[in-house]
Amino acid sequence: MNYSIEDIMERAKELTTKPEIVVRAEQMLLDPNISFKDIAKVVSMDPGLTARAFKVANSCFFGRLSKAKTLTEAIVTIGIKGLYSLVLVHLIKEYYKTFGLQEMSFWNHSVSVSISSMILATEKGLGEVEDAMVSGLLHDIGKDILNSAEPETYADITRKVRCNGISYALSEQELFGFTHAEVGFELAKRWNFPEHIQKVILYHHNLFCLRQIEKESPASFWLTSLVNLADTLCIRLGMSIKTPQNGFGWGDVEAAKTLGFSEEQLTELEPVIKTRIEEEKRMFD
Ligand SMILES: [Fe+2]
Ligand SMILES: [Fe+2]
Structure with a gap:
């Protein structure tokens, strides 16, 4: 199709x-x-x-x-x-x-990424905390749109992600010819989200475009890295549909380098952020 x-x-x-x-x-x-x-x-x-x-x-x-x-x-x-x-x-x-369990799991992931983005932004004194909140919460909004438009196909994608460990973006690209990032970006444009938030949604899995993003919108540059890092952290902590993925060191994470977080800093922050997510998530209840 x-x-x-x-x-x-x-x-x-x-x-x-x-x-x-x-x-x-x-x-x-x-x-x-x-x-x-x-x-x-x-x-x-x-x-x-x-x-x-x-x-x-x-x-x-x-x-x-x-x-x-x-x-x-x-x-x-x-x-x-x-x-x-x-x-x-x-x-x-x-x-x-x-909605059901899959959608609740998307919501919980978005809340976790939102809180982690706020904590990381505060830690580095980067930009405004409400930008971090809303970008974290909306970064995967395209998944909800795809899921709402094509529930059966999207349930298959989720099964593949869960069982084969491949990424949503790759699986979506195969089945739809585009990803949740592009679909979310379309929504962000139609709803007139601020431009820097539109860019976060579009590029949150494409950090190789960061230099291009920096030229287009400096505010998006740090925010995209921040959300990418928070997303990685939540996947690592098991706060996503995937099983916890901790088989990599922070030194390999591009966004961590861009934002100036050292491996030691992030290793220390990881359990702190996990606890803070549990404490703060009632903010979104
Ligand atoms: Fe995503
Ligand atoms: Fe995500």
Whole structure:
């Protein structure tokens, strides 16, 4: 069968149609006259999103000395850009609610990569933590789209990945003629995600393009390496559909070198990140 990305997007309409709440979040992001109070009013209409704003603002990543007591306080803490990320997080979580084990495993992997990306970003003082959060969470969104459009074919791909140890990207390329990275990139373009996040989704398995990425968008350069490293770390820890893969040294991981993490540093960080993922994942419940 011949597939096209266009066709896949059409068949996964439930997931690929841009929801009204994202449009409203974009408008808020672009409106220079909007106040945090006005934003709080809009957010408070959605109890799930409100709860999420408190959880994220009060997590250790935003450095509050005391807990945010009002929604306005929580939104000031995470900022408008952080709130936009939160809207995306919220939507994706809502989407996963109705699905089975495979989808839950995709969600758990995305949450683990998101938290690891935030920890690694904080560790190196790289960029903004909300970019790390949202990039980690969305890096594999193309898998959900492919799975939603072609559930039987995608279940076969997952079986191959699990039993033969080959990568999703390779198996998708064979069966569809493109990968989850390209499909996720198409969604990111249609939903007008910030450009540097679009690039992370497209290149997260293609670090050989890093120099090209650096020329196109310097912000994407470190973020793509960061998500690639967090992804590798989560696969190594068994936080993915694959069995834990630890038969390689950190010295061989290109993204680790790019970001300036030494082998010793990452060996020390690995168990710390594992514990922190367990502690922080309630942020995304
Ligand atoms: Fe991926
Ligand atoms: Fe991944």
